[in-house]
Amino acid sequence: MLAVRGVTVQFGDLVALDGVSLSVGDDEVVALLGPSGSGKSTLLRVIVGLQEPGTGTVSWDGTDITDLPTHRRDFGLVFQDYALFPHLDVGANVGFGLRMQERPAAGRRQRVAEVLALVGLGGFERRAVSTLSGGQAQRVALARALAPSPRLLLLDEPLGALDRALREELAVDLAAAIRTAGVPAVYVTHDQHEAFTVADRVAVMDEGRIVQAGTPADLWRTPASPLVARLLGLRTVLAATVEGGVARTALGDVPVASRDGPVRLVVRPEALALDPAGPIEAVVAGSTYRGGDHLVAADAAGTRVEFLAADPPAAGETVHLRLEPTGVSVIR
Amino acid sequence: MTRRTALALTAVPAAFLAVFFVWPLVSILVTGLAPGGRLDLGPFGEVLTDGDLLGVAWFTVWQAVASTLLALLAGLPAAWVFARFDFPGRSLVRALTTVPFVMPSVVVGAAFIALVGERGLLGLELTGTVWVVLVAHVFYNMAVVIRTVGALWSHLDPRLEEAARALGASPLRTFRTVTLPLLRPALMAAASIVFLFSFTSFGIVLLLAGPRITTLEVEIYRHTAVLLDLPVAAVLAMLQLAGVGLILRSYARRQDVVEQPLRAAAETARRPRSRRERLTIAGIVAATLAFLLGPLALLVERSLRAPGGGYGLDGYRAIGRDDGFVDGLQAIGNSLGFATVAALIALAIGLMAAYVVARRAGPLSSWFDTLLMLPLGTSAVTLGFGFIVALDHPVDLRTAWILVPLAHALVAIPFVVRLAVPVLRSMSGRLREAAAVLGAGPAMVWRHVELPIVTRAAAVGGAFAFAISLGEFGATVFVARPGSGTVPLAVFRLLGRPGAASAAEAMALAVVLMALTALAVLAVERARLPGSVF
Numbered sequence: 001m002l003a004v005r006g007v008t009v010q011f012g013d014l015v016a017l018d019g020v021s022l023s024v025g026d027d028e029v030v031a032l033l034g035p036s037g038s039g040k041s042t043l044l045r046v047i048v049g050l051q052e053p054g055t056g057t058v059s060w061d062g063t064d065i066t067d068l069p070t071h072r073r074d075f076g077l078v079f080q081d082y083a084l085f086p087h088l089d090v091g092a093n094v095g096f097g098l099r100m101q102e103r104p105a106a107g108r109r110q111r112v113a114e115v116l117a118l119v120g121l122g123g124f125e126r127r128a129v130s131t132l133s134g135g136q137a138q139r140v141a142l143a144r145a146l147a148p149s150p151r152l153l154l155l156d157e158p159l160g161a162l163d164r165a166l167r168e169e170l171a172v173d174l175a176a177a178i179r180t181a182g183v184p185a186v187y188v189t190h191d192q193h194e195a196f197t198v199a200d201r202v203a204v205m206d207e208g209r210i211v212q213a214g215t216p217a218d219l220w221r222t223p224a225s226p227l228v229a230r231l232l233g234l235r236t237v238l239a240a241t242v243e244g245g246v247a248r249t250a251l252g253d254v255p256v257a258s259r260d261g262p263v264r265l266v267v268r269p270e271a272l273a274l275d276p277a278g279p280i281e282a283v284v285a286g287s288t289y290r291g292g293d294h295l296v297a298a299d300a301a302g303t304r305v306e307f308l309a310a311d312p313p314a315a316g317e318t319v320h321l322r323l324e325p326t327g328v329s330v331i332r
Numbered sequence: 333m334t335r336r337t338a339l340a341l342t343a344v345p346a347a348f349l350a351v352f353f354v355w356p357l358v359s360i361l362v363t364g365l366a367p368g369g370r371l372d373l374g375p376f377g378e379v380l381t382d383g384d385l386l387g388v389a390w391f392t393v394w395q396a397v398a399s400t401l402l403a404l405l406a407g408l409p410a411a412w413v414f415a416r417f418d419f420p421g422r423s424l425v426r427a428l429t430t431v432p433f434v435m436p437s438v439v440v441g442a443a444f445i446a447l448v449g450e451r452g453l454l455g456l457e458l459t460g461t462v463w464v465v466l467v468a469h470v471f472y473n474m475a476v477v478i479r480t481v482g483a484l485w486s487h488l489d490p491r492l493e494e495a496a497r498a499l500g501a502s503p504l505r506t507f508r509t510v511t512l513p514l515l516r517p518a519l520m521a522a523a524s525i526v527f528l529f530s531f532t533s534f535g536i537v538l539l540l541a542g543p544r545i546t547t548l549e550v551e552i553y554r555h556t557a558v559l560l561d562l563p564v565a566a567v568l569a570m571l572q573l574a575g576v577g578l579i580l581r582s583y584a585r586r587q588d589v590v591e592q593p594l595r596a597a598a599e600t601a602r603r604p605r606s607r608r609e610r611l612t613i614a615g616i617v618a619a620t621l622a623f624l625l626g627p628l629a630l631l632v633e634r635s636l637r638a639p640g641g642g643y644g645l646d647g648y649r650a651i652g653r654d655d656g657f658v659d660g661l662q663a664i665g666n667s668l669g670f671a672t673v674a675a676l677i678a679l680a681i682g683l684m685a686a687y688v689v690a691r692r693a694g695p696l697s698s699w700f701d702t703l704l705m706l707p708l709g710t711s712a713v714t715l716g717f718g719f720i721v722a723l724d725h726p727v728d729l730r731t732a733w734i735l736v737p738l739a740h741a742l743v744a745i746p747f748v749v750r751l752a753v754p755v756l757r758s759m760s761g762r763l764r765e766a767a768a769v770l771g772a773g774p775a776m777v778w779r780h781v782e783l784p785i786v787t788r789a790a791a792v793g794g795a796f797a798f799a800i801s802l803g804e805f806g807a808t809v810f811v812a813r814p815g816s817g818t819v820p821l822a823v824f825r826l827l828g829r830p831g832a833a834s835a836a837e838a839m840a841l842a843v844v845l846m847a848l849t850a851l852a853v854l855a856v857e858r859a860r861l862p863g864s865v866f
């Protein structure tokens with residue numbers, strides 16, 4: 001098990017990591033989600049030993065490895081720009097870590113073929129890396145990191161250089177490959193979809209700190225701050241006052257589990273439903289087709305709200321909505 | 333890399349350049365400004381009031397301007413075709429267009445004598461006129477335009493042109509208002525390089541232009557070797573250096589221009605869509621290849637002509653005979669030996685320097701970078717001239733054979749540095765990190781990542797230096813002595829001697845030189861190919 005305790009990294013005046021602690025279980029995939037500059041890549045570099053922490057420790061199964069040089073950590077790392085060796089072909093790139101382990105050539109060849117098949121590039125051994133497409137290079141980088149059977153796999157925005165369609169497709173493949181390899185992993189990304197696709201647990205980072213960690217479902221249900229809500233793509237955050245378990249909002253009253261006083265509420269798209277008899281009047285601004293249903297944006301009581309509809313009303317139309325308490329949560 | 337290593341790696345190339353580059357240039361200055369040991373502006377005044385010499389300076393400038401404009405015009409169509417279209421054989425054809433650029437100047441000279449000389453193929457004698465000089469310069473430098481402009485062009489987003497067309501611009505107007513401005517940095521870079529090469533062109537002018545048309549380079553040579561007027565030669569060399577300095581300055585200023593969104597070359601080239609496009613492409617490719625390869629093919633044909641008529645190997649047989657005038661075999665032996673020594677010197681010095689520059693390590697690394705490029709701008713004739721006025725004490729090196737490879741190495745070092753720096757830079761921090769994560773300690777990183785990459789840089793740089801040394805003419809003319817003549821010198825002497833037999837031997841030797849150069853350049857291309865070291 002990986003345990004990071006109280007790690008701080010400072011670059012001049014800039015505090016890149018501010019007392020971060022994180023643990024990763026033996027068959028867990030943890031995503032570090034955050035905007036750029038939030039410190040997620042720095043945390044990854046600390047874990048792999050390419051960045052020395054100012055304070056704090058990194059340990060593996062209870063052994064402190066903070067001062068262990070990178071090449072003895074037995075971790076795998078996938079770089080955002082892949083960093084494939086330009087002077088080696090695909091097979092030699094993937095086999096590099098096995099050579100460092102001084103495995104015999106026959107065993108190396110077999111293992112290289114095995115991991116290349118795992119990432120869907122069987123038979124690519126003799127290809128020059130300069131001839132690979134972006135998606136293929138990314139798969140080779142993953143195969144190279146997996147080949148020596150690392151005890152922990154680290155991925156630094158591995159799909160960041162690819163376009164959106166390819167990214168969504170590869171995120172699924174990547175998640176499958178990591179599960180098949182049975183290796184715990186830390187996955188750095190700024191994309192919520194990718195994080196939710198790949199990870200068992202998501203740690204949201206901002207300004208060098210982990211601001212919330214939990215399963216994707218936990219985060220979705222109860223984002224801890226407006227920033228987390230925004231990172232998850234939840235755009236409607238309301239100010240409200242709680243009195244006796246009921247929050248009074250611009251959209252009406254909602255029962256919540258919170259003590260009295262001012263709070264903020266996040267309203268997820270599933271919280272609002274079209275209902276001719278609904279008390280909320282809203283003017284439709286527009287809608288996005290998402291395959292299956294539409295995400296409709298509308299303005300109600302001075303607030304932009306979003307809801308789902310199979311058959312979207314036209315822009316400019318006035319509609320009536322009702323609020324479902326299950327889709328609303330309190331931001332602490 | 334520690335500070336001490338960086339310092340040592342900087343010191344050796346710096347010392348080399350100080351002794352073999354800076355000191356000769358200082359000596360030229362002293363020879364020109366203080367010929368008798370005291371400041372004497374006599375030679376300066378002599379040059380500045382000599383109408384003939386001023387005419388030479390003027391001619392040197394305008395022929396370079398004309399050559400540059402013509403080379404741009406001639407090279408743009410091919411640059412466009414290679415950048416924008418994907419067709420079978422594209423990379424081969426593009427490689428072929430580079431052939432003239434890597435050829436020694438005497439080979440090009442010999443080829444043009446075969447084409448437009450007395451008894452030339454075209455029956456139109458242009459040798460001795462300015463036209464042949466311009467055409468030969470275009471022939472020589474078209475590859476610079478095709479490569480430099482084509483490289484940027486192939487990365488320009490074609491959608492910018494499409495957007496202009498959609499906004500109502502005609503194809504010509506699109507080219508003028510969108511394409512040309514975007515290509516400006518590459519056009520300026522290509523123009524600077526072509527101007528520099530044409531301004532300092534020596535072998536071509538000496539061989540083709542005849543006695544009446546001369547440039548500063550040729551005059552420096554004439555004043556040194558024929559008129560024995562070293563002070564005037566030194567003043568001319570200073571003028572020449574000043575001119576080159578101006579060009580290089582403007583070139584360096586153009587370097588930091590326009591950041592624009594670039595696309596991968598593979599995304600911008602497409603298959604031709606219509607019959608008209610296919611015909612246009614075929615026409616441009618055929619014309620370009622005919623112009624660039626025709627003269628060289630003709631040279632081969634002429635080398636096989638027997639002096640008495642018909643075909644035969646007489647020219648090649650003559651190489652093996654020492655007729656007291658030119659010993660062809662000795663020249664080939666000398667050339668190969670000098671090229672080997674020059675490549676080793678250039679590699680040793682150049683790689684040390686490239687390592688410092690690539691790592692941006694060491695004190696004053698960017699100044700150092702500039703110093704390293706200076707020999708590139710200094711004409712070969714000036715270098716050779718500097719050698720003979722400087723290297724007479726403390727040890728008189730002027731008659732030593734080592735002077736020839738030293739001069740060649742000096743010419744080659746900037747190229748070695750320029751070739752090696754990007755290769756060494758590709759050895760980025762990321763690659764070292766990637767290797768470390770995969771379990772490679774520092775020694776293993778050096779052995780499996782850095783060493784193979786450095787070796788490749790060395791192979792490329794060495795083969796290139798070898799090719800440069802084989803063809804070097806301008807400096808060799810000054811520093812070679814009887815017995816240390818090279819193939820280019822032998823070709824030059826044979827071309828200057830009347831008679832069909834000499835002409836045949838000259839053409840044959842030029843073909844041998846062409847073949848050797850081609851082999852060296854092919855080695856460069858091969859070493860560049862990505863491949864496995866497993």
